[in-house]
Amino acid sequence: MAARIDHLVTSGVFRLDGETHQVDNNVWLVGDDDEVVVIDAAHDADAIAEAVGGRTLRAIVCTHAHNDHIDAAPELADRTGAPVLLHPDDRVLWDMTHPDRAPDGELADGQRITVAGTELTVLHTPGHAPGAVCLHAPGLGTVFTGDTLFQGGPGATGRSFSDHPTIVRSIKERLLTLPPQTVVRTGHGPQTTVGEESANV
Secondary structure, three states, rough: OOOOOEEEEEEEEEEOOOOOEEEEEEEEEEEEEEEEEEOHHHHHHOHHHHHOOEEEEEEEEEOOOHHHHOHHHHHHHHHHHHOEEEEEHHHHHHHHHHHOOOOOOOOOOOOOEEEEEEEEEEOOOOOOOOOOEEEHHHHOOEEEEOEEEOOOEOOOOOOOOOOHHHHHHHHHHHOOOOOOOOEEEEEEOOOOEEEHHHOOO
């Protein structure tokens, strides 16, 4: 059975630099009827576990470690036995939310995660956060960009541990080089395509 993409929206609070904001997050699940990977376990472990269902959860992949993208990750991992994977450059952000619980494994640029016969290639795209990554699935014609690229352009860089020139370089060098028809599945809000965003960076 070919891999498919399931989509869940969860809601909660984003916290950084003394600010709090209510946010809706996209949670992406890639897999088939037997196994699945979760990209960004945001806010609601119950809802994500329900979406996983009886499938084997192979990994919980974090596009970056802002609290709204990782707050449900440890609980989901404890319930399923799946490892939480994070780029090590984002450990400082992870520790702000989960000081007593380390990620289970590290993500590295070029690493490949295979689920249901589909490869997800890790692209290190710093800027929104130092360890931000995107996951390119050429077999599905899509890239999961977390908060690096949205409909309308780059993710926010006005907070601690972020940098605008860095995110622009990441997008130009790592994302805009993908086929223009590649579907961009974001951390918040609607999807777009690489081609549509080429004029917005």
